[in-house]
């Protein structure tokens with residue numbers, strides 16, 4: 001890229017939920033004081049949370065869940081590089097990338113004054129033996145569409161297993177205290193709202209398609225309790241509901257050892273018989289992040305609660321690739337994006353330090369489709385030391401889930417603060 005612009009350069013690595021939101025927040029707080037560039041290996045935002053609704057409501061997610069980010073960024077004078085990042089040198093302040101539109105491209109180096117890591121993670125299906133032949137999931141368009149076709153054409157009505165492989169969290173958030181006396185706990189599963197959501201939607205799909213009762217479904221977790229980040233009270237209510245519906249629940253499976261045609265072998269020695277296996281994998285850091293001076297023991301980017309690396313103050317992280325983001329939830333990345341914008345605003349002398357220094361107080365906000373036009377709404381921070389634990393079920397959360405996506409697409413990904421407050425008020429009161 002030609003370097004005619006002498007303004008400081010902020011490089012945002014990744015342009016999905018966290019990267020797009022960070023770039024926009026940085027522009028908002030900095031005005032035209034900086035040149036901002038987003039690099040992503042794809043040129044659209046993948047709206048992951050609604051893929052499973054498309055699958056169970058028989059729509060091709062490729063047609064609904066992609067937002068072209070190039071014009072969105074251009075409207076805010078943010079440059080976009082369609083490239084795959086292959087390396088970061090935090091001492092030289094450079095990023096190496098390969099243009100991603102065609103194969104065989106040469107590597108380029110881009111310099112930065114500030115860098116924001118928003119690269120998400122690798123969803124490590126390739127580490128689950130047998131997944132390629134016997135597994136399904138809803139984590140992206142390819143797999144979602146494959147599952148939709150399977151349900152339409154191949155499902156024989158056999159038992160269904162839904163759950164997570166073990167998550168390997170690094171040590172990067174150890175010792176952080178988001179709420180008085182609280183912590184960022186160690187999790188055995190990266191993100192368990194989706195398995196709970198899929199379990200509920202699947203039960204409705206079985207009923208609507210005359211394929212049987214919810215007792216065909218077993219949901220499992222490697223942890224002591226599924227979705228423990230939602231808080232014990234919330235999980236208890238969800239499990240009571242699941243039990244009343246006839247769903248089966250296995251916990252403490254430790255990890256998935258392998259998938260076979262007949263079912264799932266777990267690390268604790270148990271075997272779960274299943275025709276259909278819907279799996280959520282380990283969220284692993286990208287290989288090129290492992291061993292960087294800013295990374296933790298597993299390759300997640302270390303930050304304080306203001307999303308800034310303690311050793312390299314020009315390095316920030318946001319979203320799933322940040323070590324403090326546990327569980328791996330877009331809603332937490334969204335909270336962090338404002339913090340990153342404020343911190344850069346402070347660095348550029350545009351935001352008062354008192355206003356800028358607002359450490360992360362993570363809140364789990366999750367709306368899960370249950371089918372039949374209903375959803376669950378979870379709002380909780382108790383896992384981190386806070387005192388909120390709310391669960392609401394019904395048509396209002398479903399309406400909010402669908403309208404949130406529409407608002408997101410219509411507003412270039414920018415959800416106004418009042419939008420979230422209004423959603424909270426409508427859902428909870």
Ligand SMILES: Cc1cc2nc3c(=O)[nH]c(=O)nc-3n(C[C@H](O)[C@H](O)[C@H](O)COP(=O)(O)OP(=O)(O)OC[C@H]3O[C@@H](n4cnc5c(N)ncnc54)[C@H](O)[C@@H]3O)c2cc1C
Pocket residue numbers: 013014015016017018019039040041042048049050052083084085086118119120121138139191193194286318319320321328329330331332333365366367368
């Ligand atoms: C099925 C499912 C349902 C979910 N539902 C919810 C929900 O209801 N609510 C919620 O809050 N969260 C939900 N989540 C979690 C949410 O999707 C993630 O937390 C969120 O996507 C993280 O955003 P991110 O931008 O940090 O990472 P990602 O969304 O993973 O984006 C990372 C970006 O970086 C790019 N990238 C990666 N590597 C490179 C590279 N080397 N070079 C260039 N670009 C690269 C990718 O192309 C991508 O655009 C769900 C997750 C799943 C799987």
